Amino acid sequence: MSTTTNTSVGARAFNVFRGALIGVVEVVPGVSGGTVALIIGAYEKLIGGAGHITTAIRYAASDLPRGRGATRARDELRNVDWPVVVPMLIGMACALVLGAKLVAPLVESHQQYAFALFLGLVLASLWVPYSHSGQRWKAGNYLLAGAVGIAAFVVTGMPPSETSGNPLTLFLGGSVAICALVLPGLSGSFILLTMGLYQPVIDAANSRDLGLLAAFGLGCTVGLAVFVKLLKWLLENYHHTTLVVMTGLMAGSLRALWPWQDDDRNMYAPGDGVPLTFSLMALGFAIVAVSIIVEMRLKRSRERAAGGPGNPPTQRRRRHARV
DSSP states (O other), X not given: OHHHHHHHHHHHHHHHHHHHHHHHHTTSTTOOHHHHHHHTTOHHHHHHHHHHHHHHHHHHHHHGGGTOHHHHHHHHHHTXXXXXXXXXXXXXXXXXXXXXXXXXXXXXXTHHHHHHHHHHHHHHHTHHHHHSSSSOOOHHHHHHHHHHHHHHHHHTTSOXXXXXXXXXXXXXXXXXXXXXXXXXXXXXXXXXXXXXXXXXXXXXXXXXXXXXXXXXXXXXXXXXXXHHXXXXXXXXHSHHHHHHHHHHHHHHGGGGGOSSBOTTOOBOOOOTTHHHHHHHHHHHHHHHHHHHHHHHHHHHHHHHHHTOTTOHHHHHHHHHHHO
């Protein structure tokens, strides 16, 4: 019993850490929390949980007068993996607050080197949706990913605008930015920058302006309720095509992380600090690449232990035993 409890506590602590990784990158323009969720293997778990929660809220609101809403809502909520989702949400919330205070200023003061590190991370991460689509890619898949990548390249090249941070604009900005949060390759912070709302949101978080934060949070809730159900349906019914599109989004959005660009997002050829910049790029790539290799080896080890595809002799022994 003690061992089980310790394992449970350790698993929850690890999920808090995974949520913190997603939350901390969301304050960095150009880096997608959805990409990090894909890398750490939490993407579909979070999307599925969010889908069940939004359905439960809809049931509770629509069927409550007839008395069936509570029962149907409870049935949906039982499908959420709460031991995983709740610790991750806690980690995300804490990391968002700390990231606004610590990470965002650091990235602003060393943007070139920070972008180089993140560019390497995201570049290596393309392997995750590419290899996890469940089917072999065909020519049409590459064309679709290329078209989506071009569109993402154009969007991430749009210069930032300036907008006043009033409750209405923060509500609208939150409803749009949350869609980028759940789409790998598009950064919610980057969308806020394009809409001119990044600094107002950061200022509201740092000054703890509860009114503006509530408007932004309400917008995020509405956007999530509308978009996440669609994304959950796409993952369940068109898993391969959805991951092809996500791969294109991630590839095209690499433009936002090019280290040599100005405030209007004009790209330039490599200039100052080339050795350190490319070294950090290689470091970011290596971190994700090593993580993927380790995960693949662990998966093969589990398959061999279970007598799966990695261990034909075990399968033969099992067939003889059945005979």
